Amino acid sequence: MTAWLSTYKWRSYLQNDVMAGLTVGVMIIPQSMSYAKLAGLPVEFGLYSSLMPLYAYAMFGSSRQLGVGPVAIVSLLLATGLAHTLENEGVTPENTGEEEYQAIYTTLAMQTSVLVGLVYVLMGLLRLGFVTIFLSHAVVSGFTSGAAIIIGLSQLKYFFGYSIPNVKTLQGILMYLFKDIEQFNWTTFLLGMSCVGTLLGLKKLATKYPKLKWTRAAGPLLVTVVSIVLQATIDMEARGIPIVGHIPAGLPSFTGSVIFPVSNTGIINVVISIAIVGFMESIAIAKKLAHVHGYELDSSQELAGLASGLFGGYPVTGSFSRSAVNNDSGAHSGLSAIITATMVLVTLVCLTGVFESLALATLAAIVISGVVSLVDYSEAIYLWRVHKFDFSVWMCAFLGTLFLGVEMGLGLSVGISLLLVIFESAYPHTAVLGRLPGTHHYRNIKQYPNAERYDGTVLIRVDAPIYFANTQHVKEKIQKYYERAEEKLHEEHRRHSESNNNDESDENNNVIRSSEVQRVQFVVLELSPVSHIDTSALHTLHEIKALFCDDNVQLCLANPNPRVMQRLVHSGFADEIGSDHIFVALHDAVHYCLNHMDNVEIEKHLSQMSLNKLNEQNNDVDYGMPSSTEHSNGDLGLNV
Structure with a gap:
């Protein structure tokens, strides 16, 4: 923080930072609630994860435009990993009851958050930010594209109006979606698709007309306000459209007493996967923004800046969409993140009652619209045209994530990257x-x-x-x-x-x-x-x-x-x-x-x-040679 404070131009930068912070705040409140649902947590945990981590990153992070907070891929990794860990131990909602299961799950989520933060701090102190170079762009793009499709499909249950088991493979999600298709709720589906259409339309509008770029950030707030107004006027819940429900008001408490000791070692795999993916997503956008604005980015310091989780949040990282909005809004420093976190604080203290009327289909629409841009099909086309081998790598990571699940897909992606490093090293040109x-x-x-x-x-x-x-x-x-x-x-x-046999002249000799x-x-x-x-x-x-x-x-x-x-x-x-x-x-x-x-x-x-x-x-001179027998014993030829 001292780096940008020492050169901060208050008259020039302050207004832009405040506007950027407010803009991202409008965007992050509904997004963080949506991603908390994706992570399998109550919506308030998304708001908790958008509070203290943003203050921490403003102080310790070296990027001045990076928008930190809950993101879709990390939320999916958390949900997939913790559900799998608990299932292996025989802990399911059917065995323990829904409330007890949610309590155990929430505790593991907070423990995972703290452990991920500790891993980031440790890697930062050891200057291990260079490990990101071992994941090729093709591998990261393939994994992200596959995970984005899984994320989007996992939210369709809120559109269809009935629940499905927590499966994270393409074939599993599609099987359960069509298995209970007779429970399809057209009103929920209509609301959700309307919200998705509105959000994607506003994004397209902001891309096509730069003067209207503010519509990109305003989209989540717009559909949220409309959804709340509809609930207040026509009572959507009575018409079969589920809403968020009760959100506890107030700031998160210190959860250090809940975090330790960590008795379930099965979450180590979850911690490692989130640490790898979270840092990769964060550093990619942070490096680009640092290059645009002409300042140095310390990737190892980024690791320390992402540490959070002692105040009721789950793992966070840098967000592509919110970072882009923050940059486009004119952010110059971490002050914009402080403004955003302050907006979340005000929401937790005063406005939780308002968001209780928000439809779950609207939250799902925000998630789906956010991950659509992560399906990087243009990269696949480019790789096919330029480098067939990299295209094969992209497809392996993409299909592995789709059909084997996000965790297996991540493991496969990392394995492919390491194999590529070994291959290129062992077989130089x-x-x-x-x-x-x-x-x-x-x-x-x-x-x-x-x-x-x-x-x-x-x-x-x-x-x-x-x-x-x-x-x-x-x-x-x-x-x-x-x-x-x-x-x-x-x-x-x-x-x-x-x-040339028998055809050589003296000149040629x-x-x-x-x-x-x-x-x-x-x-x-x-x-x-x-x-x-x-x-x-x-x-x-x-x-x-x-x-x-x-x-x-x-x-x-x-x-x-x-x-x-x-x-x-x-x-x-x-x-x-x-x-x-x-x-x-x-x-x-x-x-x-x-x-x-x-x-x-x-x-x-x-x-x-x-x-x-x-x-x-010798052939022309008569040396008076003896007989052939005597000549064979002489040394005339050798002397000559």
Whole structure:
């Protein structure tokens, strides 16, 4: 908080912050009540979760526009996880009674909230905000899209007018919805669909006409007011439309005595899943807003700023919709969050009686309209067009969440992300290089097929750090490129020999041809992209050198960075291959290899020419040779 207070421009910012806070407050009150129902809690817990956490985040969070509070995905994760935990222990409404079950469930929800807060604080102190990079965008988008559909379908029971069991899979929800379809209540359905249509229409209007962007925030308040007015005038409850009912007035009490001890360890999985998803959702929008407004965001401090739960709330995180409204309304600092929390406080003290007349179908409509934008089908289309593998990852996360449930879908999504990290790390990109004609630049021959290559020399680039996870792959790739080059040389030499057999003039014998290079003599590793090597990599380099030595092939290195070079020197590998085989630039290495091969071939060629001429002279001169038997024992040929 001191960061933005020290630079706060009261005359310029205060009015905007107050207006933004009031706007988000109008939006968060009905939303938080809706999400509390989604989480399986009484509506007042949504208001409790929108009070103290907002004050806490204004003081400790580093984002100045992030709208913190209850969100749909975290609410669904909480409902799914706690219901599953209690079911495994045989605690159901049928066994314990509805009131006792709700009391146990509420206690677990508050315990989960505190544990999630503790996890956030611990991760913040340990600077573990970087863990978010291990969830790819495709995985997060697929999981969020699947969860959004489950959230929307789970609210249809308030539209249809009858309850269904607490199942969180697509097939389970649809089965129970159609199983009791004869209980369908058309009046509830009509009210709910009218509210959804109004909310989506206002969102569309705000998107199409920027001057009317205030309608986006006003939508939830509008349908809430209309629903309350209808209940007051025509008594919807008497016509079969359920309403919220009693909401306790007053501020939440300190619940520390209820939180500890945590006897049910089954909620640990729920805590972990909420911590991962909650932080991912929060940090995504917070980073974008920080970039737009030009200030630094400390992702580890965000973890500490999200800690809450000792005042009757359930787990909260940053909301995409409320953050967007807060930003569009001109928020400059955490003061807007303080204004929003104060509005919730006034509601809890003075206005709970008003919201008791709110129809449950209206709350369900607010949830559905909020999660429609989370179904990211445009991302799936983009991935299909650009990267089929990422599209497959998106589909796995999406379908896993739909058909296996949110918790299993989250586990599958995290598993896929970790597998991708391992795969990309264990199988780095490698390339054979060639020289672009007329330049000193060397590029991948697959990308530039016209790049020049040199017989007898293989240029290889490894585009990643080399360490224990990928050393085997790197070794296999280097051997593969070497063997391919050898095979190509042998094939070219064979074809050349067949086509020129018995057809070589003396003039041709004075020219060194590329076909005379019959084997690979140099393998050059371009190390400029290699930022790090470990001891496993050093052992692998020793093995590669030993294999090449057996084939009389020289290993050369080009452009190792200082860190890599230090490891090469300390390990003795630099001395092993010789300092004359380590080059500053790849072009220098190529020059060395070509000059060395030229000198060797010239010497071999001149020696062969000398022997040929001497043999011709020997054939023309009569040395008075003895008989063939005596000649076979002489050393004349060797002396010549």
